[in-house]
Amino acid sequence: MSYYKGKNKKTQYDFTIVLAGNANVGKSVIFNQLTGLNQIIGNWPGKTVEKAEGFLYFKGYKIKILDLPGIYSLSAFSIEEIIARDYIAIEKPDIIINVLDASALERNLYLTLQLFELNVPIVIALNQIDLASKKGIKINYEKLSEVLGVPVVPTIAITGSGIKELIDKVIQVFEGKIKLKPLKIAYCKEVEEAIQKLENKIKINIPELTIKYPARWLAIKLLEKDEDIEDKVKSFPNGEKILSLASMLNESLEEKYGKETPVLLAMERYGLANEVVKASAKFTPIPKISFEEKLDELTGHKILGYIFLSLIFGSTFIIVFGIGNYLVDILENFFGYLTPSLNRLASFIVKNIIVESILNGVFSGVIAGLTIVLPYILPFYFILSILEDSGYLPRAAFLLDSLMHKIGLHGKAAICLFLGYGCNVPACIGCRIMESERERFLGGFLTVLVPCAARSVVILGLVGKYLGFSAALSLYVINVILIFLLGRLGHKVLLGEAIGLIMEIPPYKTPSIKTILKKTWNKTKDFIYFAFPIIISGTILLEVMRTLNLLASFAVFMKPLIVDWLGLPLLTGIPLVLGVLRKELALILLSEELGTLNFNEVLTPIQMYTFSLVVMVYIPCLSTIATLWREFGFKKALLTSIIYVSLALFIGGLTYRILSFLSLMV
Amino acid sequence: MQNLEGYIEETCPLTTLKEGEKAIIVYALGGKGLIKRLSEMGLTPGTEILIRRTAPFYGPIQISVRGVSLALGRGIASRIFVKPVKG
Numbered sequence: 027m028s029y030y031k032g033k034n035k036k037t038q039y040d041f042t043i044v045l046a047g048n049a050n051v052g053k054s055v056i057f058n059q060l061t062g063l064n065q066i067i068g069n070w071p072g073k074t075v076e077k078a079e080g081f082l083y084f085k086g087y088k089i090k091i092l093d094l095p096g097i098y099s100l101s102a103f104s105i106e107e108i109i110a111r112d113y114i115a116i117e118k119p120d121i122i123i124n125v126l127d128a129s130a131l132e133r134n135l136y137l138t139l140q141l142f143e144l145n146v147p148i149v150i151a152l153n154q155i156d157l158a159s160k161k162g163i164k165i166n167y168e169k170l171s172e173v174l175g176v177p178v179v180p181t182i183a184i185t186g187s188g189i190k191e192l193i194d195k196v197i198q199v200f201e202g203k204i205k206l207k208p209l210k211i212a213y214c215k216e217v218e219e220a221i222q223k224l225e226n227k228i229k230i231n232i233p234e235l236t237i238k239y240p241a242r243w244l245a246i247k248l249l250e251k252d253e254d255i256e257d258k259v260k261s262f263p264n265g266e267k268i269l270s271l272a273s274m275l276n277e278s279l280e281e282k283y284g285k286e287t288p289v290l291l292a293m294e295r296y297g298l299a300n301e302v303v304k305a306s307a308k309f310t311p312i313p314k315i316s317f318e319e320k321l322d323e324l325t326g327h328k329i330l331g332y333i334f335l336s337l338i339f340g341s342t343f344i345i346v347f348g349i350g351n352y353l354v355d356i357l358e359n360f361f362g363y364l365t366p367s368l369n370r371l372a373s374f375i376v377k378n379i380i381v382e383s384i385l386n387g388v389f390s391g392v393i394a395g396l397t398i399v400l401p402y403i404l405p406f407y408f409i410l411s412i413l414e415d416s417g418y419l420p421r422a423a424f425l426l427d428s429l430m431h432k433i434g435l436h437g438k439a440a441i442c443l444f445l446g447y448g449c450n451v452p453a454c455i456g457c458r459i460m461e462s463e464r465e466r467f468l469g470g471f472l473t474v475l476v477p478c479a480a481r482s483v484v485i486l487g488l489v490g491k492y493l494g495f496s497a498a499l500s501l502y503v504i505n506v507i508l509i510f511l512l513g514r515l516g517h518k519v520l521l522g523e524a525i526g527l528i529m530e531i532p533p534y535k536t537p538s539i540k541t542i543l544k545k546t547w548n549k550t551k552d553f554i555y556f557a558f559p560i561i562i563s564g565t566i567l568l569e570v571m572r573t574l575n576l577l578a579s580f581a582v583f584m585k586p587l588i589v590d591w592l593g594l595p596l597l598t599g600i601p602l603v604l605g606v607l608r609k610e611l612a613l614i615l616l617s618e619e620l621g622t623l624n625f626n627e628v629l630t631p632i633q634m635y636t637f638s639l640v641v642m643v644y645i646p647c648l649s650t651i652a653t654l655w656r657e658f659g660f661k662k663a664l665l666t667s668i669i670y671v672s673l674a675l676f677i678g679g680l681t682y683r684i685l686s687f688l689s690l691m692v
Numbered sequence: 693m694q695n696l697e698g699y700i701e702e703t704c705p706l707t708t709l710k711e712g713e714k715a716i717i718v719y720a721l722g723g724k725g726l727i728k729r730l731s732e733m734g735l736t737p738g739t740e741i742l743i744r745r746t747a748p749f750y751g752p753i754q755i756s757v758r759g760v761s762l763a764l765g766r767g768i769a770s771r772i773f774v775k776p777v778k779g
Contacts, residue, residue, distance in 0.1 A: 099732040103725070132758040133734050163759075251724065285737065286724070292731035293738065296758070328748045424763045428751040436765060437752060526726075526765030527752050528733060533761070 039081065039090040041200055042117075046110060046141065047125035048134055049096030050532040052153045054078070055183035056125055057093040060193065070109050075458065084193055092119070098133075100140040101288075102254035104461075114144055115239045121196050125151045128158035128165055128180070129533065131307055135299035136292075138174070142208045143243050149196050150178045151188070157533060162312040170306035175207035184538050209302075213294050216282060220275040221245045227271055231264035248272040249279070250288045318534040325421045335422055338413070343502070346406045347486055347495060353401030354487065358623060361393045383569040387618075391565035394614040395558055397623065402483050404550055410448045411545040415537035419444060420529060427527050433513025434520070435460070436527040439469045443509070446476030448549070450650045453478075454657060461525050467658050468516050471666055472509050474646050474654065477502065480557075480609040481642050487613055489638045492626045497635065501642060508643065508673075556649075557608055564604050564611045568618055571600075577619075591675065592640065593682040594633050602640065608647050612637075632685045636678050644674030703773040706753065707766060709743045715774035716740055722771050730772070734758040740777065 043060075047053045058065075061080025070077045078093040094113065095106035102108050114122065124141055126134040141148055152167055171178035177195040181188030198204045212218060224245035229236060235244065235258060247255040249272065259265040276287050283290050325334050368389050375385075413419060419441045427437030438459050446453035450473060457469035477485060490498035571577050577600065581588075584599040594602075597619045605612030616637075620628045629637070645651065645667040654663035703718045717739045720730055734757050735741070744754040744761060753769045755762055764772075 101728060101732060103729055103732070130758070130760045133760045136732070136734070161759075250728070286727060288724075288728040289731045289736060292728075293736040296734060296736055296739070300758075326745055326747075326754065328745075420763070424752055424754060425747055427747060427763070427765060428749040431765075437763065526768035527763055528729065528765070528768060529763045531754060531761040531763055 038088070040087045041120040042090045042092065043082075043121045043123055043196060044092045044094055044113065044119040045123050045125055046094045046114070046137070047096065048098055048127065048130075048137060050530060051096070051125050051127040051134065052183040053096060053125045054093060056123070056151060056153065056181065056189065056192075057091065059183060059186055059189045060091050075106055075109055076455075082193070085197055087197065097137065099137060100144070101250065102252050108254055111144070114141070114146055115243075118146070120147065121200055122146050122148045123151055123192065123196065124148050125153050128152050128155045129161050129163060131158075131163070131165065132296070132299050132303045135302055136295055139209070139211055139295050139298060143211060143240070143246060145240050145243075147199055147206055148176045148208065149192070149199055150174065150176055151183075151192050152178050152180045153183050155180045156182050157535070160312070160316060160318075161533075162310045163307055164310070165307045167306075170302070173302050173305050174209050177204060177206075184541065209298075211295070211298060213291065216279060217249070217287075217290065217294070220249060220279060223275065224248055224268070224272055227268055228259075231268055232259065232262045235259065235262065246291065249276060250291055251276065321534055322421075325418065326424060331421070331425050335425060338418070338422075342406075342409050343499065344495075345409065346402055346482070347490055347498065349405040350402035350486055351491060353404075354397055354491070357397040357401065361397055365389070365393060380570065380573055383573045384566050387566035387569035388562055390618055391562040391614065392558070394565070394617055394623075395561045398487050398613055398617070399480075399483050399553075399557070399561075399610050400550075402486050403479050403553060404546070406479050406482065407448065407549040408542065408546045410445075411542045411549070412537055413444075415535065415541060415545070417532045417534045420531045423527075423529060424531060432517075433472070433510060434468055434517030434522075435465055435472075435513070436525060438527065438529055439465070439472075442469050442473050443476055446473045446478060447482070448479055450474045450476065450478045450646050451653045454650065454653045457657070462522075464520050464522050465525060467662060468513070468520060470654060470657055471516060471662075472513050474650050474666065475505065475509050475512065475643070475670065477505055477642050478609070478646065479553075480647065483610040484613045484641045485638050487610075488625055488634050492634055493631050501635075501638060504639070505642060508677075557610075560607050561611055561614055564607055564615060565618055567604070568600065568615050572619075587675070591679045591682075592636055593679075593686065594637055595629065598633075598637055602637075602644075605641055606645065606648060609641055612641050632682060632689065635685060636682045639681055640674045640678040642674075643670060643677065645670040702775050704776065705770045706741075706743075706755075706764075706772040706774050707770045709774070709776065711743050711745050713743050714740060714777040715743075716777060718773050718775050720772045722768075726768070726771075730768075733762060734760065735762075735772065741774070 045053050045057055057078060057080065060082050065078060065080040075095055080091050080093075082089045082091055092113075094110045097104070097107045097110050100107055100111040113119070122141060124138050126138065138148070138150065150171075152165065152170070155165065158165060165180075167178045167180050177199065179188055179192040179195055181192055183189070195204065199206065213221065221242060222245075225241045228241045228244050239255075244255060244259070248259065248268070256269060259268055279287050279290065285293075325331050327334075422444065423437035423440045425437075426440040430436050430439050439457070442453050442456045442459070445456055453473045453476065454470045457466045457473060460466045460469050485498050485501050489501060568577075571580070577597070581596045581599050584603075585596060588594050588599040588602070589596055598616060601612045601615035601619065604615055616625070617623050622628070625634060651663055651667055654666055706715070709715055717735055717737055719737055720727055720735070722730075739757060742756040744756055746753045750766050752763045752765050755764065
């Protein structure tokens, strides 16, 4: 039979492919290889789960490609699994590319077998075959294809090897040139009898539901006590009858086998997956211990692992600090020569004082953005991309799990917190990996306190540059302590226990330089596109206010807070407030107002320290507030903002007093 | 998982094993969701696992199962009962 359906002919594309597979199998890399730059990243309607779509033009076809969330199974355990199975069952994509990790074939086949039960056309991409052979696993993919009854294409997604063959096979299946005979999964006799009984009852009583989902699949899900399907069945008038039959069948199966039926079915599927592996793969232990294994030994070690973890943190900090300062100096010199001539040029061209001040605002905004911001951002994003791609972060999560339990979270939250050092927005969204609503919010709440790259710009560019390395480091230490204390508090306030950790630890991978550079560039590009317009508008706003003599009246209004409580010069007030647009804007506007990049001429060391501390703690930028709002609702976003503004002002004033007192003592 | 008789003598919680030891999963105690999730991650009764390492400070346990490395929180690991494999 041909899977070609004319239904999409009139729409903008010829057919649809979806990518399905476990997490960490290289699914997104294959997606990137197939779609190139034609990607739209959004959310699934009504759900906070990422949806990635793109198009591929190949052999005269325009193919829509959709990347499903990484899942281990098609049960209703997580929202990702429900999205994936509903999309496959209801939207009925033309072809599914099931991406398997060749180095963990058995576990990956568990999902494949479940996909087969949904009766959908499947082509298998057997990815990471290089990794598998490193582990001593050799897979006869022709045999695998024969056993499974669907095409199997070996791929190494990172290098692009096998991608063309993969899409060729997909087209052949779509055109009906390859017939699929997917492996039939037969459970043991009693289970099959139960499935049969339920299936018949479903077909007779709720035929409407079988239009969406195969009846046999529904029967299996009911035996697995799948709550989502139970609810769907219940919504039909005859649903209760079916559910009572299911629970009766379940009881008798459980009595006979002494195990819960979901476990029984999982055992059978794994048993079959194991047989498929035995038939198609050979394992020869590799005597030589690879570099990756040695690295794994070291980084997961009881004592050395923690030393390595602190070294990673420390050296990231030192490298960003060192390279950043070096670049700032070079750029400052360069623009130092350039700025006066640009200003002269501006006053030469235009005579209107307002237009001139706007032009000056644009110049100084761009220059300050380039000199203050980019030098720290670039090296940081580079290092972060390496850590992300190498597979180190799950090891850090493993080591930090027990610490995270103290603040009501588990190890995975450590990954979110760490990503927060790059940008709070993706880190906050990343908290979706947490299992419960309570943990998601607690994780998100703490993540936005992590000093992101923009806040690091202020810390390193002000305190680091003028007061030295240890002063800057102390701010990061204070931040970690604050996160821990707020976490303890949050854990107490939001009742409930921390959920246990179940996390896969993927093998180490050597990150490809190309991907790392691309990632670094993408993050920096996002930053430039997003930040520069705001930086420039901010500086223009400031210039206009200055020209119209509005600054003074605003400043007087804020005097009690800025001067009397925080001990800062009055003109830091407006940069602090406008810093809510983007945190590094606070420093850029400060340089604008002061008319110099040499902050030590106008600020005392205590003022620099207090200023940076307040910027570090008070509610992050507008985009983070918007993210909190979208992820957790308006009330929680507002609450989070109020807490962090009050906290920043409180400890800012406190620090000013303590430091002033100490400096009197010395 | 029920059917504890006959097993109860020889099983021990996964947390009592040392690094490098192998064991067969016999049963797990917990809510419906946890049991189902464990079995879908491949931790079904009868499966052999290897203890890779344990994190200090009552931290998680890392095991190898079906060619995959998994970290299990100590609380979860203490509810998985196994039969140690000698040698």
